[in-house]
Amino acid sequence: MEMPRVDPFVLSKKAQLVSRLLDVLPADAVIHDAQETIAYECDALTAYKCPPLAAVLPRSTAEVSAVLAICHAMGVPVVPRGSGTSLAGGALPTADSVILGVARLTEVLEVDYADRFIHVQTGRTNLSVTGAVEADGFFYAPDPSSQLACAIAGNIAMNSGGAHCLKYGVTTNNLLGVTLVQMDGTVVEIGGAHMDAGGLDLLGVICGSEGQLGVVTEATLRILPKPEGARPVLIAFDDNEVAGACVADIIKAGVLPVAIEFMDRPVIRATEAFAGAGYPDVEALLIVEVEGSPAEIEEQLAVIERIARTHDPVELRRSNSEDESARIWLGRKSAFGAMGQINDYMCLDGTIPVSELPRVLGGIRELSHRYGLDVGNVFHAGDGNMHPLILFDANKPGDLERCEEMGAEILKLCVEVGGCLTGEHGVGVEKRDLMGYQFNADDMEAQMRVKDVFDPAWLLNPAKVFPLDTTAERRA
Amino acid sequence: MEMPRVDPFVLSKKAQLVSRLLDVLPADAVIHDAQETIAYECDALTAYKCPPLAAVLPRSTAEVSAVLAICHAMGVPVVPRGSGTSLAGGALPTADSVILGVARLTEVLEVDYADRFIHVQTGRTNLSVTGAVEADGFFYAPDPSSQLACAIAGNIAMNSGGAHCLKYGVTTNNLLGVTLVQMDGTVVEIGGAHMDAGGLDLLGVICGSEGQLGVVTEATLRILPKPEGARPVLIAFDDNEVAGACVADIIKAGVLPVAIEFMDRPVIRATEAFAGAGYPDVEALLIVEVEGSPAEIEEQLAVIERIARTHDPVELRRSNSEDESARIWLGRKSAFGAMGQINDYMCLDGTIPVSELPRVLGGIRELSHRYGLDVGNVFHAGDGNMHPLILFDANKPGDLERCEEMGAEILKLCVEVGGCLTGEHGVGVEKRDLMGYQFNADDMEAQMRVKDVFDPAWLLNPAKVFPLDTTAERRA
CATH class of the missing domain: 3.40.462.10 (FAD-linked oxidases, C-terminal domain)
Known part of the structure; x- marks a missing residue:
């Protein structure tokens, strides 16, 4: 994969960007030194590497919104990142992008056993969601192999499954609601603790969208009583x-x-x-x-x-x-x-x-x-x-x-045989060029027009999922 | 609800429309006589009534596509209709609209017991889906009270449930794939007989979208073995x-x-x-x-x-x-x-x-x-x-x-208390004016922008779901 080189213009834009990011985040939440951004150069698909322009580690939905608004205004691409365990390059940076890591968003906001849900920030790891409720006899069903490390944000982005998903369904079947921050900083609430999503089922389209539509900062998840x-x-x-x-x-x-x-x-x-x-x-x-x-x-x-x-x-x-x-x-x-x-x-x-x-x-x-x-x-x-x-x-x-x-x-x-390119790892960069094999031009256009809606400037998680020349075409 | 009167301009446009519809459909599939269109003046929410300009009863996806392309070109609104059992006015015509009824799309296209799915045209009634597989010990789980009459098309539009849905989930949990005809006549295939939807989960956003995004002509549905x-x-x-x-x-x-x-x-x-x-x-x-x-x-x-x-x-x-x-x-x-x-x-x-x-x-x-x-x-x-x-x-x-x-x-x-305006009947005209109570302006805008994508001219199922002044605003 070809990556643009960092040129002087980019450097000056970077200085400007970092200064604006430091207006809305504490100093320890903005990583811009080239020695340090290298920690974010790849995910678990290590064949592809590229350090980002900068990385930010916000602690709240408000901070995520502020970061996205700045990047949106400056036209800087953003790559959302959970724990970086993607096997398909879903969190691979481009050289001109900001990594938005949710690793510090780890709070449990509410647990409700009667309605069987837990409301968490999405940087929390999969296993620690179960950890928060297991003493009371409950668990969160989707269990990817990486569950010790992987974040709920990444599970939602890839619609992750796991060994237990035959009976209990994958992430989309256990996700009740999300707080989504759109690329322009707008915060929307989708779904909730009740049956069915309200309005258009945007929850479904967000789950599995690989960070193409927005950044999910909070999630309401179904929890289940442990079987005998x-x-x-x-x-x-x-x-x-x-x-x-x-x-x-x-x-x-x-x-x-x-x-x-x-x-x-x-x-x-x-x-x-x-x-x-x-x-x-x-x-x-x-x-x-x-x-x-x-x-x-x-x-x-x-x-x-x-x-x-x-x-x-x-x-x-x-x-x-x-x-x-x-x-x-x-x-x-x-x-x-x-x-x-x-x-x-x-x-x-x-x-x-x-x-x-x-x-x-x-x-x-x-x-x-x-x-x-x-x-x-x-x-x-x-x-x-x-x-x-x-x-x-x-x-x-x-x-x-x-x-x-x-x-x-x-x-x-x-x-x-009637199947699909990806079950739970996502398309990422790995299968981007195979999309045309599964979808015809009309099918793909329908998906890209939905991306147009949420991210008209095509700034979110660039160079993934859709064919590589798409971003330039849609931005134009 | 206020309905526009039929003026002479509309009549001449109607003659033109009917002539073009008769180019693509047999005569018995185009209903335009005022004595006959009255059969489509309401659904099961009989407090609201308005005969449509015309009604069409196509027999195939290709015919549906041809009808929509004509209406799109002429700027004629289209109201999709299953069996007309909506309790929320979901299939209520406006005076300037064409009713697109799927009642003649009743074929079973494929049954596969090993992968447990049935592929049907969506005019088929809910109960007759189970009817097609029960001799072999299978059933289709969602069972709305109106299951003897209601069409799968309407079940998908409203994301219908039923008494058995506590265990088996509602329509969205039993829907594997659809053939969707967009307002401009484009046909797209979404989902399939495999685990998870391919690409963005447009299947989720289509299910429950109340005919706002397109017309679903075929569906692949999960069937289950009957319990002992x-x-x-x-x-x-x-x-x-x-x-x-x-x-x-x-x-x-x-x-x-x-x-x-x-x-x-x-x-x-x-x-x-x-x-x-x-x-x-x-x-x-x-x-x-x-x-x-x-x-x-x-x-x-x-x-x-x-x-x-x-x-x-x-x-x-x-x-x-x-x-x-x-x-x-x-x-x-x-x-x-x-x-x-x-x-x-x-x-x-x-x-x-x-x-x-x-x-x-x-x-x-x-x-x-x-x-x-x-x-x-x-x-x-x-x-x-x-x-x-x-x-x-x-x-x-x-x-x-x-x-x-x-x-x-x-x-x-x-x-x-954290719930939702509608479980399975839909918003329709009935709850249209309450949407603002559940969603704030940002939430609603996110939904309307998705509608913009699938139906930029806002011709599909007008005057429902979204606030009444929206259509004029978005069309402008």
Whole structure:
């Protein structure tokens, strides 16, 4: 990706900008020294890097509004940033932009157990939202793998999911309201603690909009009472596609497990070497977890096991204790770390209709042969959100490019079977150039016209999501 | 509401319009004779009436697109209409508008049980969507009271709910994708059969937008396997507010019944006189229904009954057979009919956080005394969607006006406690002038700018949702 160089004009504009930012923020909230802005040069997609002009760390909606009004008046692009855990470059700066970090917006503003919501500032991390209510027996359902670090702001921007989202839905299904600051500094309230969003459902369009429409500073989130108990069963198969067919049958039968996780042989082997969870050495395994009272757990597992048996599993291992449950989950939870130990990998994030799992797994195997790159599959299978890991050697010239090309082919396959380019990581810079593959010109124009409304000067989170030449065209 | 008169200019424009419509539609699909257009003069909010210039009944997305392109080119407003069951005047014509009825768009285009969706044209009625899949053990969850007549198009426009929506969500939670025809005739595809909407979540903003943004001609809907069984329990109380508190406690405990329906004494008495379901003569009763296997039903009912007992119920009547279940539901299902037999009534539709049920029920009682009008309450209590029925005498001068004024006060109370003006009926013409009570100028501007995008000339479904002077202002 090409980045503009910092020229003298930009420097003088920068001095002016910093001075105006310091009018509305304390000195420790404005980072402009080049030695320090480098901390914001990338997110978790570290292949792309570019330090911003400056970074600001406001502590309130009012401060965010003041910052945006200044940038708007000066025509300075703004890149909102949660915790910077994006795998798609969603928080990557451009050289002429200000990073607006919400990391200091961490307050819990209200907890209401009767109406089951929590009202927080969006810099708060995902896990610490649950942390604020778990002593009272409640939790916040969406649980991305990065939940220890990732901010609610980023969860909302990417509409994040997680292992538990099969049963409880993704962020958009657990988000009741937001405070949104528009690029010109205008603050609007959208949704609330009641059923349904009031007026046009702008809440839906904001969730998953990748910082293109405004900065979300506060959120009202649904919290749920913790279930009585949970129990996983591990089901092993000697064929990927058969495991995929089993997932489709479980979903079709209408049982609603909390999670259906899928791992294939490359991931199982790496995981065993790393964590020694005692998994069988097979082509594919599923971890299916159900929740509820002992009777409900018993009943759901019986249905799942009956369906699994029609697919000739190699092994069917039901957990009978907390210990056994922990061992079954140990491997899955170590999977990404284990893969990282032995390989460089690129983690994709496409969604497909669940019935297409066998076909897509077959297609990925073929692509793997054609490109000569191994693929590990470990993903949330129940909702069709795939995360193929393409393994490559970062030190081998051409390997990354081949890997990126193959990744694009896999995502095109997802779109082809009726799926979508991204489940929860977002489009960011990573999949920007694939958008035209999913959307035709009319579809894309409809989306860009909504962006026009919220951000007419196209200053918010530039060079992402929409094709690269769009920003210049729309600004003109 | 004031309607413009038909002047000679309009008549000549009408002749021109009809001729162009007949170029793209068969003769039987263009209704322009004044004797026949009168069939479209109102919807179920019959207090407002106005025949349209013409009505068209296209049979395909292409025909809808052709009609809209013509009206767009000629600057003719279009009022989309499902089955005309709106209680808020959502399909009320203006004299200069064309009614675009989707009643002939009734095809089932695809059924997929593995991925659990059905793809239909949106003129199909709600109940006949379930009808198309029930032989195979599936159903479509949202079930508005008007489900025998109402069209999916209207369900999407109003984001309709129903008794079963506590567990399964409202329309927006069961809608996977739409084909949307914009006012200029452009056709866009939004969402699909996979997890999450692709790109900006325009699906969310379309659902519930009351025909302001485009005409939805096709929809992909989530279907679900029918549960093994269901069982209601009737719980009677000698105090409205205590019944409300019981609902809040059930929700807080995290049990998820399929339905929690509330009826108060005026409704219970009318219903008993009409249907003789054998309800106790009490201040308030709840019907709580749970679903699942026999073991699951047993367990959920036990939790609900334990919570109910902490509120000193007058009676707790668990159904032990299909017969008893039918009797418990008989009264509830006859309630609106029963009320209509003995009274004129206005049915409101506000939502509130569930914990505010006792406070709002108390507030309604006070308003009832102040205005001297009786109120019956019968509603989906579990999700806080209230339907107070204000009883009045249509033949008594001033009664309707007093009733409307009191209705506005009740809806303001809903907003005051953190709720919303409408749950599932929509704003329409009915609540148009209350929008300013829920939204400030910035909030409303954000909504109107989204309308600007999809319908820059403000031709779609005029004089509804947004304040009446808005259309002229935005068109200018």
